[in-house]
Amino acid sequence: MILRTVRHTGWMVVRQARNLMREPIWIAMMIIQPLIWLLLYGQLFSRVPQLRGDASTYVEFLTPGIVCMNAFFGGMWAGMAMINDLDRHVIDRFLASPASRVAIVLSQVVRAGITSVLQALLLLAIGYALGVRVHGGAPGWLVAVAAAALLAMVFAGFSHGIALLVRREASMIATANFVGLPLMFLSSILLTTRTMPGWMQDVSRYNPVNWGVEAARNAVVVGGAWWTNGQFLLLLAAAAAVTTAFATWSFRAYQRSL
């Protein structure tokens, strides 16, 4: 049973990844967009030393933030692929076949995780070129990349849950924007939480985006706090399990609506 789910998930991940690889503009955007964020914000805030907390340069502070922002947005928009599959009736075709139901949803979440790992590695490499060193060494790289993967999966699960409930592109876009932007500004992606008003600092503690950012930033800037980082990663893994369960529940609701 589990083996079958894993096998089906694998095939479905391959299908989605292969389809994406056939979209040259998508690939270009996946590379260029985080780069622009890194370079643009890096310039914009570099002269305000209060923003960067303990980091020696703003770009060092920003790189782990952009790694996470990118993973978070990537996950948030992942549900669009499900809407496309629903519109093209690919999902209904799978449902009339012995395809594993769990794999149909899980594969999308896993695919979002893999994409964000590749982007995180690319961003850390570019950061390296801009003088950003991962002070945590190899474990630091691992934590930063894991934070990105888990963040993408948390929000891919959420995004697919919504996609399967609303089943419409316009509603999906509205929800992603409505949830995405506040979560971004309630995190320390662009500036340290110390510059936030007190209530915002409190709220940000419960923001999964911030769990990822804190873990990745500790790994890059501080190169320590492993115990705290482990807790953040565990919290993210739990959140990913919850949102994936939500997506599976939505998928069952979709099946019942047929």
Next chain:
Amino acid sequence: MDAIVAQELRKHYRTVQALDGVSFAVREGEVFGLLGPNGAGKSTTVRVLATLTRPDSGRAYVAGEDVVAHPARVRAAIGYVAQDSGVDWEATGRENLLLQGRIHGLAGRSLRARVDELLELVGLTEAADRPARGYSGGMKRRLDIAIGLVHRPRVLFLDEPTTGLDPEARAAMWVEVERLAREQHLTILLTTHYLEEADRLAERVAIVSRGRVVVEGPPEELKAGLRGDSVTVELDRLDGRAQEAAEIVARIEGAQETVVEGDQLRTRVPNGANAVPAILSALEARGIPVASVTTARPSLDDVYLHYTGRDFAAEDELGGGR
């Protein structure tokens, strides 16, 4: 043994009673047609049989398995070609087939051989390694059918296989379905709202109207069951006198099931050749000009009218949706 049995299937969506007690049986190896206007419940019936939709009540068995109690066993035995193509556009024809085959537990060399064979069967060998995005409607439809066949199912569902195809592609699809039925030892359930399609392809049909099967049998028998001829009168410059014309014709001896649709009046009489002069003179006596009159043996159109009291084309326009 019956390959498909539907017993009193009911299903509603909010306020719409899509199925209102659908019952019929399909014999092993037969091509069976569900014929009905848009919105009659054909697609919903197929979706229940293909385990996509759970009925509110009633039972259904496909390849001997209960669709509600053992959906997984049913799925392994059926190929489902939905009304809307389920082709993955970004994948090539071959990739579409390989994935579907893997889902059905095929692998390795035997899977690759099966895929080659199917591509050949539906004439997509040339296009096999191009993304399906670039396929024509007819090519996508043929790929859908190949996807439905990859695991050699015992029962194949074809939901509106020619809707949306141009006449040329439709004719080609008919030849295709006939060949499948002959060569693949399959039970095929096809739904259609084209009378001529059911007439040509199905050995037996069930006529579906408003969620119920109104009559079931071989098209020839259904038509022969209606004795007499159907007469179609093209009226000229009707000026809102359609109802009057229908009443005049209905009064002619032996005329039954008289309906008007647009400029066309249709009725059925025991003997067409005898009735035509009477119809003409009755209409002309009241000053209703006639453009042409034709008589023909009854069609499935007339069968539909006979059993439902409604005109097929008019119902088809009304329907729509599921």
